[in-house]
Amino acid sequence: MAEYTETAAVAKPRSRHDEILMERETVLRWDAHKDVVRLFTAAPTVYRKLCRAGYAPDRVSTVKGRACGWSFTVPYADLRWGVRPRKTGPRPPDFRGKSRV
DSSP: OEEEEOOSOOOOOSSHHHHHHSSOOEEEEEOTTSSEEEEEEOOHHHHHHHHHTTOOOSEEEEETTEEEEEEEEEEGGGOOOOOOOOOOSOOOTTOOOOOOO
């Protein structure tokens, strides 16, 4: 596994809370003509989820010796994502929804 060290200038967080929440993005890149998805994440929760699913990172980004980002290659067939419809307003008074019996 190749190790990647990031040397770009990074904005200083204003507080420890900002530092904890800073740079937790996940980026998915895929092409309709290829069977794999390239995934980069800076979120430890996404990293752990991918590791539990059996994927190993292709590359690890480090800053001052600490891992801060991971790159994965995932088969397109294993990727699941979706968008839920937005709620557009209040429900009518006679709306009952689905019964959960």
